[in-house]
Amino acid sequence: MTTPVLDLRGVAYAYPGGHQALFGVDLHVHPGERVALLGPNGAGKTTLVLHLNGVLTPGAGSVTVSGLPVTDENLLEVRRRVGIVFQDPDDQLFMPSVRDDVAFGPANLGLRGAELDARVVEALDAVGVADLADRAPHHLSFGQRRRVAIATVLAMRPEILVLDEPSSNLDPASRRELADILRSLDVTILMVTHDLPYAVELCPRAVVLSEGSVVADGPTRELLSDSALMARHRLELPVGFSI
Amino acid sequence: MGSAPGAHLHVEGDTVLHRLPAHTKLVGLMAFVLAVVSVPSEAHVALGALLALGVAVLLSTRVAARHLLPRLAVETPFAVFALVLPFVAVGPTTALGPVTVSQTGLTAAVALLLKGTTGVVTAVAFAVTTRPRDLVRALQHLRVPDPLVLIASFMVRYLDVVADQLRRMKVARASRGFSARSVRAWPVLAAGTGALFIRSYERGERVHLAMVSRGWTGAMPMTSPLSATPGQWATALAPALVAVVVSVGVRMAG
Structure with a gap:
């Protein structure tokens, strides 16, 4: 078996206020996998995601990214390997132009000049928005901003792309186009979502997080067909949708 | 606005x-x-x-x-x-x-x-x-301190976003029959301003998170010198x- 891209063992975390968000999470994601992370609101999904690149440090347990433990000394390399795309592109795109924003990550890694320019073009090309390089983020449509947000992370050539609600607020056409793009990327994907049809479409495997623990892990179709499991963890397919 | x-x-x-x-x-x-x-x-x-x-x-x-x-x-x-x-x-x-x-x-x-x-x-x-x-x-080229450059840059970037939020709040208030005609409307306007301030503050925290996640360590990289x-x-x-x-x-x- 290959080294997992993500290897979480017994990750537990309580917020400083005392609220315990994660109770010993075990999760392994292997290279090339596309995994959906499902769960009701408040299940701890976002808390878990913030552990993947060391923004939060587990109270107990360990996080390893392609064999590299997430510790203070390894933070920059961990953040290169784990690319998180946040839900609101307005949070992710903070520079005055698309080009500067996509360059931000690789520049933090020390890239400059022609190499940096090439990286920016490569990332924008991967999501099909190379023509937007000189635009200001606030002049783009929501769908375009979401794609640029993904490019900002791809520019760091991550080993795993972590997407927080990638389909939220997209119109059906943008949603489908984004699915095509995600499928075309040669990168491991962990996708946090409430959009179960999207999870079925894109991710062969799903993990259900509920009340801070992994309660199910298996083929997405199988999990979503298990109506008892679904009901227990407040997961519902849209009306009229069947697997 | x-x-x-x-x-x-x-x-x-x-x-x-x-x-x-x-x-x-x-x-x-x-x-x-x-x-x-x-x-x-x-x-x-x-x-x-x-x-x-x-x-x-x-x-x-x-x-x-x-x-x-x-x-x-x-x-x-x-x-x-x-x-x-x-x-x-x-x-x-x-x-x-x-x-x-x-x-x-x-x-x-x-x-x-x-x-x-x-x-x-x-x-x-x-x-x-x-x-x-x-x-x-x-500003960056002229060695203006990073925090000032960042503030200027974020202002350029987020003015529209915040103005949009303000506009939406105004529409939401008006949709529930509110109109600022007298002094009695001031508490409502003040609460709205406070809410906008808190939302902007929270956005600031999320932006910071996104920056840190892409390897930001406190200094703005100078990507394309003039x-x-x-x-x-x-x-x-x-x-x-x-x-x-x-x-x-x-x-x-x-």
Whole structure:
């Protein structure tokens, strides 16, 4: 078996206020996998995601990214390997132009000049928005901003792309186009979502997080067909949708 | 609140001023304005000439008047102050048509108007020919401390976002029958302002998270350094040089 891209063992975390968000999470994601992370609101999904690149440090347990433990000394390399795309592109795109924003990550890694320019073009090309390089983020449509947000992370050539609600607020056409793009990327994907049809479409495997623990892990179709499991963890397919 | 001011200051074009690197323009603008301010207030002719120079620079951008005029409106409060000055200042008086006004107030008012207008027209000339992105790069290039550059850059980026949020809150209030007609509406408006402040603060936290997640360690990477030829520097500094010569000349003559 290959080294997992993500290897979480017994990750537990309580917020400083005392609220315990994660109770010993075990999760392994292997290279090339596309995994959906499902769960009701408040299940701890976002808390878990913030552990993947060391923004939060587990109270107990360990996080390893392609064999590299997430510790203070390894933070920059961990953040290169784990690319998180946040839900609101307005949070992710903070520079005055698309080009500067996509360059931000690789520049933090020390890239400059022609190499940096090439990286920016490569990332924008991967999501099909190379023509937007000189635009200001606030002049783009929501769908375009979401794609640029993904490019900002791809520019760091991550080993795993972590997407927080990638389909939220997209119109059906943008949603489908984004699915095509995600499928075309040669990168491991962990996708946090409430959009179960999207999870079925894109991710062969799903993990259900509920009340801070992994309660199910298996083929997405199988999990979503298990109506008892679904009901227990407040997961519902849209009306009229069947697997 | 209409469309956010500032966000659409820049107007595309291909004039000398458009092509000059942003940092040379910024230095030229600062030097010019400082030199103009240093001209003694009584030298109205010299100040008038410098205003003409400023207007010429503005016209050289070939930006349509309908874009320029609204931007010049920023001077209105100063103009109003200048108009009031002759009537409220003390000291020797002089007759101005049917009214008697303060002599020093009048001199100061004319100087204020001339200097203020010169500053505004040149600043607008800079703003309409410089992309916000280049302004940020210029500040970075001129070694302005990172926190200040970041604040300027975030302001450029998020003005629209916050203005949009404010607009949505206003619509949401109006949709529930609210109209700000009396003092009793103030608590509602205050609560709205507070909510906007907190949302912006939370957005700040999320943006910071996104920055940290992409390897930010506290220093802005300088990704595309600016460069300028001596010729470009000379062009950018020419108006400032004229203003310095005028200022020194007036002082020598006086």
